[in-house]
Amino acid sequence: MLALEMVRSVPKTVLGKAAGGRIPMLLTGLAAPLRLVTLDSPRAERPGWARLRVLMSGICGSDLGMLSGSTSLYFSAVVSLPFVPGHEIVAELMDDCEDLPAGTRVVVDPVLACAARGVEPCEACIRGETNRCSRITVGDVSPGLQTGFCHDTGGGWSEQLVAHRSQLHPVPDGLTDEQALLVEPVACAIHTAARAGIRPGDRVLVSGAGAVGLLATLALRELTDAGEILVVAKHGHQADLAREFGATEVVRPKEVLRRVRRATGAFQLEPEFGPPYLLGGVDVALDAVGSSGSLETCLHATRAGGRVVLSGMPGKADLSAAWFRELELVGTYASAHRDDTFTRALELVGHDAVARLSKTVAPYPLHRWREALDHAHSAGRLGTVKVAFDPRRTS
Amino acid sequence: MTRPGFVLEVDDRTPPLLVQEGLGFRLEDFPQGTRVVYPPESLPAIDDVEGAIRDALLHPVDSEPLPELLFPGMRLTIAIDDLSLPLPTMKAPDIRGRILEQVLTMAAEKGVDDVEIVAALALHRRMTAAELKHVVGERVFRSFYPQGKLYNHDAEDRDNLLHVGLTDKGEDVEINKRAATSDLLIYVNVNLVAMDGGHKSVGIGLASYKSIRHHHNAKTMVHSRSFMDHKHSEMHSSAWRMGRLIGENVKVFQIETTLNNDVFPKPYDFLMKREWEWSIKDQASALAMRRGLALAPQKLRHKMFHDLRGNYGLTGIQAGAVEPVHELTVQKVHQQQRVKIEGQSDIAIFGVPYLGPYNVASSMNPILAACMGLGYYFNSYLRQPVVREGGVAILYHPLDEGFNTLHHPSYVDFYEEVLAESTDPHVIGPKFEQQFAHDPWYIHLYRTSHAYHGVHPFYMWYWTAHALDHLGDVIWVGGDRGAAARMGHRAASTLQDALEMASATVGSSPSITYLHNPPHLLADVR
Numbered sequence: 001m002l003a004l005e006m007v008r009s010v011p012k013t014v015l016g017k018a019a020g021g022r023i024p025m026l027l028t029g030l031a032a033p034l035r036l037v038t039l040d041s042p043r044a045e046r047p048g049w050a051r052l053r054v055l056m057s058g059i060c061g062s063d064l065g066m067l068s069g070s071t072s073l074y075f076s077a078v079v080s081l082p083f084v085p086g087h088e089i090v091a092e093l094m095d096d097c098e099d100l101p102a103g104t105r106v107v108v109d110p111v112l113a114c115a116a117r118g119v120e121p122c123e124a125c126i127r128g129e130t131n132r133c134s135r136i137t138v139g140d141v142s143p144g145l146q147t148g149f150c151h152d153t154g155g156g157w158s159e160q161l162v163a164h165r166s167q168l169h170p171v172p173d174g175l176t177d178e179q180a181l182l183v184e185p186v187a188c189a190i191h192t193a194a195r196a197g198i199r200p201g202d203r204v205l206v207s208g209a210g211a212v213g214l215l216a217t218l219a220l221r222e223l224t225d226a227g228e229i230l231v232v233a234k235h236g237h238q239a240d241l242a243r244e245f246g247a248t249e250v251v252r253p254k255e256v257l258r259r260v261r262r263a264t265g266a267f268q269l270e271p272e273f274g275p276p277y278l279l280g281g282v283d284v285a286l287d288a289v290g291s292s293g294s295l296e297t298c299l300h301a302t303r304a305g306g307r308v309v310l311s312g313m314p315g316k317a318d319l320s321a322a323w324f325r326e327l328e329l330v331g332t333y334a335s336a337h338r339d340d341t342f343t344r345a346l347e348l349v350g351h352d353a354v355a356r357l358s359k360t361v362a363p364y365p366l367h368r369w370r371e372a373l374d375h376a377h378s379a380g381r382l383g384t385v386k387v388a389f390d391p392r393r394t395s
Numbered sequence: 396m397t398r399p400g401f402v403l404e405v406d407d408r409t410p411p412l413l414v415q416e417g418l419g420f421r422l423e424d425f426p427q428g429t430r431v432v433y434p435p436e437s438l439p440a441i442d443d444v445e446g447a448i449r450d451a452l453l454h455p456v457d458s459e460p461l462p463e464l465l466f467p468g469m470r471l472t473i474a475i476d477d478l479s480l481p482l483p484t485m486k487a488p489d490i491r492g493r494i495l496e497q498v499l500t501m502a503a504e505k506g507v508d509d510v511e512i513v514a515a516l517a518l519h520r521r522m523t524a525a526e527l528k529h530v531v532g533e534r535v536f537r538s539f540y541p542q543g544k545l546y547n548h549d550a551e552d553r554d555n556l557l558h559v560g561l562t563d564k565g566e567d568v569e570i571n572k573r574a575a576t577s578d579l580l581i582y583v584n585v586n587l588v589a590m591d592g593g594h595k596s597v598g599i600g601l602a603s604y605k606s607i608r609h610h611h612n613a614k615t616m617v618h619s620r621s622f623m624d625h626k627h628s629e630m631h632s633s634a635w636r637m638g639r640l641i642g643e644n645v646k647v648f649q650i651e652t653t654l655n656n657d658v659f660p661k662p663y664d665f666l667m668k669r670e671w672e673w674s675i676k677d678q679a680s681a682l683a684m685r686r687g688l689a690l691a692p693q694k695l696r697h698k699m700f701h702d703l704r705g706n707y708g709l710t711g712i713q714a715g716a717v718e719p720v721h722e723l724t725v726q727k728v729h730q731q732q733r734v735k736i737e738g739q740s741d742i743a744i745f746g747v748p749y750l751g752p753y754n755v756a757s758s759m760n761p762i763l764a765a766c767m768g769l770g771y772y773f774n775s776y777l778r779q780p781v782v783r784e785g786g787v788a789i790l791y792h793p794l795d796e797g798f799n800t801l802h803h804p805s806y807v808d809f810y811e812e813v814l815a816e817s818t819d820p821h822v823i824g825p826k827f828e829q830q831f832a833h834d835p836w837y838i839h840l841y842r843t844s845h846a847y848h849g850v851h852p853f854y855m856w857y858w859t860a861h862a863l864d865h866l867g868d869v870i871w872v873g874g875d876r877g878a879a880a881r882m883g884h885r886a887a888s889t890l891q892d893a894l895e896m897a898s899a900t901v902g903s904s905p906s907i908t909y910l911h912n913p914p915h916l917l918a919d920v921r
Contacts, residue, residue, distance in 0.1 A: 265836065268836060
C-alpha cells in the first residue's frame with residue numbers, strides 16, 4: 001500500500017528547526033523527514049482489531065510541528081519511528097469488528113489507551129480518562145500516544161491502517177466525509193471547553209482562529225455559558241468564520257491586549273524590555289496556537305486567579321504571570337471516553353457552521369504530499385482551515 | 396498701519412502658495428480662479444502691558460475694581476487657561492503670569508492669605524510642572540507650587556467637585572468645589588480665537604464629565620454654527636446657561652486677553668507673509684527649510700516645530716463681569732481675524748499644521764488632524780460655512796504621526812475599535828462614549844499621568860460632526876490612505892488628484908477657496 005512515512009533523520013530535523021522558519025519551502029523539501037513509500041499493509045491479528053481503508057485524513061498543527069522539528073523532544077519517548085502520521089481519520093472498515101460490520105464508515109479516536117493495547121486498565125482508563133492513559137508505551141502495539149504516531153498501527157496518511165474497536169465510532173449517513181473528518185478535532189474542542197471550567201458569564205479569550213481555535217469557539221458557545229468570547233484572528237476569512245462560530249468580537253493579534261483591557265477595564269503595565277501585560281483581564285484564556293507569543297498573550301491578558309488553557313502543544317513562555325497572578329494553567333489533550341465526547345462531536349459537526357466549514361476542506365492525493373504540506377503551512381494566509389489527504393484521489 | 400485680511404484670486408502671476416501640512420509645508424500651485432483668504436496682518440501690540448493689566452483690574456466692566464472685591468480672610472481662587480492656549484505656546488513671559496503677578500500683589504495688599512491657583516484643563520491632560528511654571532512665571536510657581544496651592548483641576552476627584560445645580564434645560568452643572576465655594580473666583584484667559592472665553596472658561600474649564608457631556612455631544616455640535624460665533628452655537632448656549640447658574644453661586648471676575656497674529660518667530664516669520672511679498676531672504680529660508688525638512692527624520696522635525704514659541708503681542712485686556720467682558724473680547728478677536736468673503740464655494744481647502752490645542756508637545760494623530768481641519772478650520776466662519784452644503788473639503792496632512800500613548804491612550808482604542816465600527820458621531824456616541832468615559836484605566840491615567848480623559852477622542856470626533864453633516868466628501872492630500880479610510884475619508888497624492896476625485900461630487904469646474912491659515916482667520920461669509 002502507498003503511505004507517507006515519518007523517518008528518523010537528525011540532519012533533516014536540525015535543518016528544519018534551524019532554517020524552516022526563514023525558508024518555509026525547506027520544511028516540505030530538503031528538511032522534511034517524510035517519504036512516500038510502498039509498505040506492507042498492516043495486519044489485524046488480535047481480537048478487537050480491524051483493518052481500515054482510509055477515506056480522508058487531516059493534517060493537524062501537531063503533525064506540522066513534528067515534521068518541522070519544532071515539537072519538543074519530550075514526545076520522542078512516546079512515539080515509535082518510523083511511523084505513518086495522520087490521526088484525524090475517517091475510514092471504512094475492511095473487516096468485521098465486533099459489532100461493526102465490514103464497510104461501516106467510522107471515525108477514529110486516535111488515543112491508544114489500555115483497551116487497545118490489551119493491558120489491564122490503568123487508573124485513568126478505569127475512570128474513563130483514556131487521554132490520560134499511563135500505558136501508552138506498552139502492550140500489544142509499539143509505543144505511541146496515538147494512532148498516527150505508532151509504528152504498528154499505521155496512520156491516516158496512507159491507504160490502510162489498523163484500529164481497535166475501542167477507537168471506532170460509526171459515522172451517521174447524513175454526514176459527509178469532510179464533516180466526519182472534523183469529528184476528531186471537534187471532540188478535542190469539546191474536551192477543551194470542558195477543561196476550561198467556564199462559569200456562567202465568564203469572559204473568554206481564544207487566541208488563534210485556525211481549526212483548533214474556531215472549533216473551540218464553537219464548543220464554548222454551544223456547550224458552556226460563556227459570556228463574551230473574544231477571538232484573535234490573523235486573517236480576514238478567519239475573522240468571518242470566528243463570528244460564525246460564536247465569537248462575540250474578533251481582534252487582530254496586535255490589538256489583543258488593548259481590546260481586552262478596554263473590555264475589562266483592566267490596568268495595563270509596561271515592564272522594561274518586555275511586552276505589556278494587564279492587571280485584570282479575561283476570566284479564561286485559551287491558547288489555540290501553541291506559539292510562545294500566543295501563550296504569553298494569554299498569560300498577560302488573564303485576570304488574577306483566572307485560567308489559561310493550553311489547547312495546542314505549547315511554546316516556551318515566560319511564566320511569571322502564572323506565578324504572580326496565581327493563574328491556573330490547564331492542559332487539554334485529545335478527548336476522554338468518559339465524557340462520550342465523540343458521540344457529542346458527531347452531533348456538533350452537524351452544526352451549520354461546521355457543515356459550511358467542511359465544504360472548504362482542501363483534499364490532496366498522497367503523492368502530492370509536498371503541496372499538501374505547503375498548503376497546510378500557509379493555510380491561514382491562503383484562506384483554508386483544514387487540509388487533508390484523500391488516498392482515493394489520483395490527482 | 397496694519398493691512399486687513401483680503402481675498403486673492405489666483406491668476407497666472409500668482410506664485411506657488413504656502414500650505415501647512417503637519418510637520419512641514421508645501422508650495423502649491425492652485426488652479427486659476429481659486430480664492431485665497433489671507434488673515435489680517437498683526438494688530439499693533441500694546442506697549443505698556445503692565446499698565447494695561449493694571450488699568451483693566453482697576454477699571455473693570457460692570458464690576459467693582461478688583462481691590463474692592465478682596466478682603467482679609469477671604470477664600471480666593473484663580474483659574475487659568477491651560478496649555479491648549481495659545482498656539483504655539485507663548486514666548487516667556489506668558490501673559491497669564493503677568494496678570495497673576497498683579498492680581499496676587501493686590502490680594503497681598505488686601506491681606507488675602509487663602510489663595511489657590513488652578514489650571515482649568517477640564518478633561519485635557521495635566522500640565523507638567525515645567526508647563527505650569529512657564530505659564531505662571533518663576534516667582535508665582537515657586538510661591539505656590541511647592542505648597543500645593545498651584546495645581547491642575549481634576550475632573551475625576553469626586554471629593555473636590557460640587558454639583559451646583561441644574562440649568563433650566565436640566566443640564567448638570569458640576570465644577571471644581573474649591574472654585575465654587577470661594578468668595579471670589581478670578582479667571583485669567585487667553586482668547587486666541589472667538590470660540591474661547593466667556594462662560595466657556597469656568598463653565599467648561601473647571602467642570603467634570605457629568606457637566607461637559609451636556610454640550611460636548613454630536614447633537615449639540617451639529618447645531619453649533621459655528622463654534623466661532625457664540626451667539627449661533629448650541630455648545631456656547633449651553634455653556635452660557637451653566638455659566639449664569641455658576642454666577643448665581645460664586646462671584647466670577649473674568650479677565651480676558653486678546654493677542655495679535657505674530658504666531659511664528661524669526662526666521663520662520665515668512666510662514667505668515669504673503670508669498671509674492673517674500674524677500675530674497677524669505678525665499679532662501681523657505682527653500683532651506685523645505686530641503687531640511689525633507690531630509691530630517693520625523694523626531695527632529697517634531698522637535699523643530701514644537702520648540703517654536705509665539706512672539707504674540709497683547710492687543711487687549713478686559714476684566715469684570717463675564718458677558719460684557721466677553722463682548723469686548725470678541726470684538727478684538729474679530730478685529731484681528733475677521734475677513735469678509737462673498738459667497739460660498741464648492742471646495743474649501745485647509746492646510747492642517749503641526750499643532751492644535753490637544754497636541755502641545757505631542758503628536759498630531761489622525762483624529763486630532765481631522766478635528767483641526769474639520770472641527771476648527773471648517774468652523775472658522777461667521778454666518779455660513781466657506782464651502783457650500785454638499786461641497787468638498789480638501790485637507791493637507793500626512794496623517795502619519797501615529798499616537799502618543801502617554802497623552803492619548805484612549806485615542807488608540809477609539810481609532811482601532813470605535814472608528815472601525817462606525818464613523819458617524821451620532822452612532823458611536825450612544826454606543827461607546829460611556830464605556831470610554833468611565834474606564835478606570837483611562838481615569839487613572841488622566842488623574843496621575845498626563846493623559847487626556849478617556850472620553851476626549853469622542854469630543855474631537857464630535858467637533859467634526861457639523862462638517863461631516865454638511866460636506867459631501869473629505870479628501871486628504873498627501874494623507875496616509877489607511878488612516879483616511881479609517882476615518883471614512885479619502886486620500887489623494889496631489890491637489891490635482893484630489894480635484895479629480897472631487898469632480899464626482901462638485902463637477903469639473905468647481906469654485907475653490909483656500910483659507911491661508913495659520914495665523915488664525917475668521918471667514919465672514921456673506
